[in-house]
Amino acid sequence: MRTFLAIAVLGGGVAHATVGSALRIADVAPDIPLIVVVLLALRRGPEFGCGAGFVAGLLQDLATGGLLGVQALTKAVIGFAIGALGGRLRVSQPLVQVPGLVLLSILEGLARFGLLQLFHFPAPFGELMTYVVLPQALYNGFLGAALVLALAWAEAAKDGTS
């Protein structure tokens, strides 16, 4: 399980560092680690989601050179919350996946902004939301839904062959 966690989280980090830049549209890149954390949390529960979010966030903090712990905390919280609520959500529907991931991305952005404000870090809210959080949230929503569908298709194919 720990190996799987490490592979998944590192894989998300690698994907973010590599494919993320290639997937950039109009200077907006998806937050792949967040999508990975959400997917893991939905499947493995709050404990797993929390741990995965913490590691993935910490790696991102280190990679970006910002305040250590900001993304680690926000992603850990998101992973925990999704893991805890996962059973009650009908996440197999794309109509739920897209808005759900958009909402989660916005919540993560708001939480990050709140943390930064708590530590007296100057960040203009309006610009952050307009140019960073909202576009990335929309991108995350569609990319995450596509990933969920791809995983479902792969699993169906695997079941069909076995």
Added chain:
Amino acid sequence: MRTRALALLGVVAGVCLLLLTLQMRGHAAGASDALAVITTPVQTVLARVNRATLGIWGTYRDWKNVRNENRRLREETQKLRVEALRVTETDSENARLRRLLALKESLPLETMAGEIIAREWGGWVRSLTVNRGRGDSVARLTAVIAPEGLVGRIVDVRAGSSVVQVLTDPTSTVGAHVVRTRTPGVVEGEPRGTLRFKYMARDGSGIQVGDMVVTSGLGGLFPGGIPIGRVRAIDDRGSALFHYAQLAPAVDFARIDEVLLLTGGATRDVAASFKNDG
């Protein structure tokens, strides 16, 4: 299980807040250094993976671009080849028409240009169909020439076209003479598609291979001086009354595309209009 998860969340949140607090109080270096011990190797690996992946991705994109470029260039080359063929063909046609025009302007006769639209090359009959007919006031037995020499005569006039009997037709005969010796005779077509010059033995002792044979102008059908062909071989029949000379036609009848019809009569000698070195 839920308690454990909550406890984990609490620990994670505590660690994060501690990290943030340490950083805000100026102890960032220590916290970062401590984490860097663990994370730097991971980052190094990630950076290498990143570079490798980007390298592979870049190579793939380059390959794809090169393939597309290759396809585009192949199509362009194909188009240019067709274009070049068309240009060559136009160039060739242009040269032919220029020569025809030069001949038309140099001839002291009324002429009409025509285009070959069909060929009959069966052996029994050797003819060409030209796109000038009754509508163009073409008359039967009109002489037909090309820049290289005589082609034949019109034997059938139709509404929009005419049939030209080519010199190599087995029934074709034309009065002619050898330019150098002035030996008179008749040029006849042969079933195998060749030409022969029939002359009286007593007049033709001086004929040599390479001599040019032109129309004599006698009979009023063809103007005098139009090249017919060069002597290729002499068929000496000993004491026979007539001897024969095989001729290489001046005109390549199989390749000719444009001709001139001599519509204004055939009374004058036109030898000066042809390059005739005897």
